[in-house]
Structure formats: C-alpha cells, structure tokens
Amino acid sequence: MADPDSFEHILTNLLGNANKFTPGGGEIRLRVWVDGSQMIMQVADSGPGVPNDEVDLIFEPFYRGEISRSGVKGMGVGLATVRQLVKLHGGTIQVAGNNGGKGSTFTVTLPLL
DSSP: OOHHHHHHHHHHHHHHHHHHHTTTOOEEEEEEEEEETTTEEEEOOOSSOOOGTTTTTTTTTOOOOOHHHHTOOSSSSSHHHHHHHHHHOOEEEEEEEEEEOOOOOOOOEOOOO
C-alpha cells in the first residue's frame, strides 16, 4: 500500500547514491525480500563506505560527508528525504557504513499492509 512515487524516490535515491560513490568496475547489489509482515530492501555497493563517525549524520538535511565534499555533487538532502519517506510509510532505514572501506549497505524495512 506504499505511495508509488515515494517508493520510486526511495529506490532511485539509494541506487543513485550507490552509483555515485562506486568506482568504475565496482559492484552495486539490490536485494528485496519479504520477511513475515515486512518487505526488506537492501542496496549495497563496493565504494569507499560511510565513515563510522558519519553514519548517524548522513540522514540529516544538508549534511555532506567528507567523501561528498571531495568532489561528489549533491546538496545533502537525498538521504534526509529518503528517511522521512520511509518513516511516513511506517518503516526504518539503517546503514552498515564502512565495512572496512569496502562499501555501504542501506537497509529499508517497510510494513506490508
């Protein structure tokens, strides 16, 4: 029962960020599955990852992490918007950040109604 435009925005933002931060020859994975009464979606990449000290900050409006400030374009509103849309749908979003410099995994959980 999700709003299709909001769901598309969530998905395209997470995939777009993964593409932005993954170097050529890297890997981006999208996994979606149902677990009981929830849909779980993961976007994982093999980019530099989110530094551990920025994991909580990247969802704040206009925050641009160290890697973003070093040449990646953006205003710092995408993940804040994604977090808000996920919350409005009764879900959660989490990130496993640095993974030893081997990328990030964003996990969105949405209830199935």
